[in-house]
Amino acid sequence: MSARTTQTSAAAPLRVVVLADSDTRWKWGALTARRLAPAGREVRLDGRLLRGRATPTPRQLAEVGVEADSLREVSAAEFLRAAFEERYDVVVLALVGGGVQAMLHGLRHVWGARAEGRRPVVVTGYVGVVYEKLADGLLLRHGADLVLANSMQDADRFRAVYEGVGADPDAVTEVALPFLGGEPYRGEKQDRPRTVVFAAQPSVPETRKDRVYLLERLIGHARRHPEREVLLKLRSRPGEHTTHIEELPYQKLARRLDRPSNFRLAYGHMGEVLDRTDLLVTVSSTAALESLHRRIPTAVLTDLGVREALGNHHFTGSGILASFDELDAGHLPVPDEEWLARQGVAADGSYQHAYDAARERLAELLRTPRLPPLETYYTHRTAPGYLPGILARHHLAPDGAPLPGAPVADRAPGPLRRAVRETARGAYRHGVQRVAPLIRRLGEL
Known part of the structure; x- marks a missing residue:
């Protein structure tokens, strides 16, 4: 050569x-x-x-x-x-x-x-x-x-x-997480209201009672602090799915609640939302690590307990566990530096070598x-x-070979096929978000 x-x-x-x-x-x-x-x-x-x-x-x-x-x-x-x-x-x-x-x-x-x-x-x-x-x-x-x-x-x-x-x-x-980044937090800005963001998760918590509780507390925080902007950051719009099935979308629950003008739903890229965040609140979302990486004040809620089922047990020792009562009173958690280092949250500048x-x-x-x-x-x-x-x-045989009849697409699906596929996905979402909860409630009678 x-x-x-x-x-x-x-x-x-x-x-x-x-x-x-x-x-x-x-x-x-x-x-x-x-x-x-x-x-x-x-x-x-x-x-x-x-x-x-x-x-x-x-x-x-x-x-x-x-x-x-x-x-x-x-x-x-x-x-x-x-x-x-x-x-x-x-x-x-x-x-x-x-x-x-x-x-x-x-x-x-x-x-x-x-x-x-x-x-x-x-x-x-x-x-x-x-x-x-x-x-x-x-x-x-x-x-x-x-x-x-x-x-x-x-x-x-x-x-x-x-x-x-x-x-x-x-x-x-x-x-380290590949999506950490963004400008470090430099404190509240005078040209906009203080912004509190709740990072929602599709499957945590699971029950209607717990989700409504979090919504009511978030709305209550907005009422107590009318000078603040309170955002409920959502992962997907109605009808869309993420990694986890969301039986009780926050959008649907929020429609039934009286909301002040300084409370609203937010979508979009998490990094762009964090650009204007002064306090990030969540149950256990990875967004907490993104926020901590940028030195934004961050709180992981204890209101529903510190439990493996919620995932917030991962944050024990972090120094950022807090309740809505504490946040309403103005508490800003201070993270433990040693815990941050072990979590790959390299706010010290070493992230470039991760x-x-x-x-x-x-x-x-x-x-x-x-x-x-x-x-x-x-x-x-x-x-x-x-x-x-x-x-x-995944339509694979015991030796890893595709099974006979395994779905293969040699070309882009046509309009009819796309329509059928979207209809099937819509039916699935309807079953997950409407029929399944109804059957579950009937079973509890």
Whole structure:
């Protein structure tokens, strides 16, 4: 090979494909892909959205604000076929745990057919705070070349889980959340009212009673402080789905309440909302870490208890746990610096180096002439009663091959097919948000 050819190859764009199953995971996967790229190397980013109940709408994708060289919806079988045919350097699996596990088995199957044996590097991780299903989610992600941990604390926990079951922990790599950033908070501004933002979550809390309570307290805060602007920041508009099913949208509950003029619903990019935030309030949203990174006063609510089911137990020791009574009285929590450091909230300026180790590991793997086959912890020997069901949900056979009749889209769906698909998704949302709660209430009579 000539020197000129070597230089051209070294300068070739890094070809990355991100497979995501929701708007938040697309955001995590795409931003992670760009942060992992070696300094100075251009990235060719292809986005693939796994068809399902949480497939993001065009509006949700626009709100995420991450550009890709190509972006389209695919089935699992179509993605696996493309992963075999295309010459990708890196595959980022931005999926729920079961989706990651199914794709790992599917990729192992299709790449086993490659004559030259060269395969892409596979990367996965979590979109935010890991406060539930730690072992389950981690073991479903085992087998990727890099399992990214968003903090020192997560990296320690991830390795402990893998070591505890006899799985190889070497893939665990400490990074930070890829979407931290923005201008540091510099205090309240004179040209606008003080702004209090409540970051809502689709599935926390779950019950109508708890959600109405939070709404009433937020509205009550607005009434007590008419000089403030109080925003309820929502993840999705009516009819849209995110990663989690939302049976009781706040928009629907808020319509029944009397609201003051300084209280309103807000949508849009979280970073842009934080640009005008003076106090961020939440139950356990990852938005708290974004806010803390920017040194914005942040409060994690204790009104409904500090419980694993709510996820706010993750913030014990943070110094930011508070109740609405305290916030109404003017309390501003002060975060614990040591806790922040262990959570990857690098407000001290070290965030720019958070991906250095991951970039080095990726570069080393890319230089390896022949990577070994993907080796997952879950196999038909270790989990014969669990794994087949996970694969079947993604139309994969026990060996990872697409099952006969697995949905494959060779071309963009026509108007009729799109209409049928949207009707089906609408029926699903109606069942989740209207029929299921009604049946649940009838069952309690």
